[in-house]
Amino acid sequence: MSEILRGRVVVIGDRVNLPLFRSVGLEVEEAVGDERVIAELERIAGRHDISLVIILKHVVEDVDRVVEKAEELGIPTLILPTLWAPAEKINVERLLAKALGLG
Secondary structure, three states: OOHHHOOEEEEEEOOOOHHHHHHOOOEEEEOOOHHHHHHHHHHHOOOOOEEEEEEEHHHOOOHHHHHHHHHHHOOOEEEEOEOOEOOOOOOHHHHHHHHOOOO
16 A cells, blocks of 8 residues: 555645545645645645645636645645635646646
8 A cells, every 4th residue: 555545634724624534534724825725835844744735726826836835844745725716727748848847
């Protein structure tokens, strides 16, 4: 079994949606806005029992900034689209260029 499945999963979101995640046994932290979410990531960064942080997309404005901060802190992060912030279409060519350091 992968190491990522052995640790805790933390969901960062808003007061309305977090009870759903808490009801299935996930740890939840309330934070809305880029600064508060980043502050929560910085607080979580010191914990070694966390394998994944899920951030509800509608609680942040600058998704790229939040993801960059999570990467800088070494926290595996998933931005979860919601009804209030749906997923964007994926540009595979742009992702490949970025992965190869070309864009």
